[in-house]
Amino acid sequence: MILPKERDPRFITIRRGGTLTDSDHRLLALWAAACAEHVLYLFQLVQPSDPRPRHAIDQVRAWSRGEITMSQSRAAGGHAMGAARVLSGAARHAAFAAGQAGVVAHVAAHELGAAAYAIKAARAAVPAGESERAGRRECCWQREQLPDAIRDLVLDDQRLRNEICWSVFDC
DSSP states (O other): OOSOSSOOGGGSBGGGTSSBOHHHHHHHHHHHHHHHHHHHHHHHHHOTTOOHHHHHHHHHHHHHTTSSOHHHHHHHHHHHHHHHHTOOHHHHHHHHHHHHHHHTTTOGGGHHHHHHHHHHHHHHTSOGGGHHHHHHHHHHHHHHHOOHHHHHHHHHHHHHHTGGGTTTTOO
């Protein structure tokens, strides 16, 4: 579970009654794509011929440029999550990160799912004694990628949802 029971209006677009601007929604999608892409190689090592997670990342970027519809990006995200379901470990988490990134076009709050799964992938890719450090490194890398326009929003979201996101944002 990565989404809260009650939706945060800061992650609902203005046209739907929230406070999120379209430009910030696109920035959230691009940041989620960057988080997922950073660990995508962990999936590709295990499933090099499966294009679904890469496609989800590409589709959410295309959505952010206005080239495709939200439904197309959301569908690609769902297919990436389908690729994850048959796997385990780092590859599974990396594919879920890509899937979560893809569905940010539909629900902006999935941005944290992409980041959380990427951190889980980084943790799972190293020996157990190194997992906490690897997770902190990934979390710090992600924070360095945050555009100033959404930095405070995402950091506050991490603070609020850290517990339901496996406490991966303690970095």
